[in-house]
Amino acid sequence: MSNAALGLSLLALAALAALPFLDTGFWLALAINVAQYAVLATAWAMFSGPTRYVSLATAAFFGIGAYTVAVLGEALPWPLVLLVAGVIGAVMSLLVGFATLRLSGVYFVVFTFGLAELVRQLVTWFEVNVTRSMGRYVFVEISQAQILWQLLALFGALLALGTWLARSRLGFALRVIGEDETVARHVGIDTARAKVALFALSSVFMALVGAVMAPRWTYLDPAIAFNPSISFTVLIMALLGGTRSLLGPLLGVVPLAMLFEVLTARFPNHFSILVGVVFLLVVYALPQGVSGLLARLRRGAVA
């Protein structure tokens, strides 16, 4: 993204920050939902787009961030809680990254899906055997408006990071890895380190979103925090939008977040089936995502 595009995007985010002064009901709730998935899907695409490693671990990092708030929310000042959530997300992603990024293709997908489940089971085991109570109450003084502002700030930071990355050697290394990992190794790229570095950056943002979102629930248990549908929703949004450009995922987030809002309200019992149908449609009809389609149309118009 050019500096001008980045500047405009940041201005737009700043303008959106005024929303809570206009409405504190439905529209604020919708904006929080969209902003949450915007950060998650963009962070997901930052790693999975160039490397083409499809990760289903989003729920693991989101959940660990949310749980950090549930455990430490009352014990520490808020900025410190966020810091701890980010650090835990980073440490977990480094451990997981070094253990798994040697896997590729479907093995990586399956492992990351299993990871979210593993973390959920570990937290459950801990709560049952150590704290002896499932579920926690989240009591922190954070308003809905503050949640939106934090999400917008995270999204701004993510766009700045992504813009820097696209020009950096690290970002270029990731693109070479996505093209041909064997070649990447033979031009001197430490592929394991590059992948883990980006996986960690992406995971920190996911953990922070989980932490920021936690105060929206007053009650939290492992099934809520580590809900696997978060991973799938993020994946389908990023794929619909397209992972080739920084703002690509956003093109999938906005329509799908609104669609899911309608589906949960109208068809709460058939939600999973309908999401599955949407998933199939996206993959078959728009393999390059909306941004890929737009790029093709633009090329067609020029030619």
Add this chain to the structure above:
Amino acid sequence: MSAALGTDPSPLLRVEGLRRAFGGLVAVDGLSFSIRPGEILGLLGPNGSGKTTALNLISGVLAPDAGRVVLEGREVAGLPAHRLSRLGIARTFQLVRVLPGLSLEENVVAGLAFGRDPAWGTEARARAAALLERVGLGGRAAQPASVLTYGDQKRLELARALALSPRLLLLDEWLAGLNPTELRGGIDLIASLRDEGCTVLMVEHVMDAIRALADRCVVMNAGRSIAEGPPAEVLAERAVIQAYLGEDDA
């Protein structure tokens, strides 16, 4: 030939007793040879004799089960490929590998950005342009690599390998599959690399190219070296002819 090696105290690369087995198949079995700075060494042998495995052991795709690989006096056997690339071992692949989604310039910058003498930004673009010019792809920097013909993909792959400022260039059948015009151009290109002092280890089946380019050859069969010396002598040896053609026709 061993006398010739004996007089040279510091080969660029020395391979000693290299061995690698895949299950029960010993692909490389006690291979030893040296390359002097600035020479072109041809690595020959019938299909399945272990040439590509030998290249993979030298370039870090595989770790040897036993033996040594010494680059300028430094033991490098078993180092991962990215470390060896940074130490100056660059290679091309038997099945050509360009980065199809990137432009020609980006393909070469991939070789420049992380190598022994790294460059990024304006400097990298300038050096990439020069390297593309060098291999005969000048002025096409912005084109995507996916549109290149087979011969041009080979040129691009060579430019990317040269971008690493290699001490040793490994060419795995780089001249295979080229048409006669492309082949002549390719041979001239490798000859010009030698004139600049580049050291090359080439696996090759195109015998005209070996005769024109190689200073010495090592012939492998069943994982071992069966002959070593100047191309004309080596190709006339009975053991070599037998390895290629079998006992009866030799």
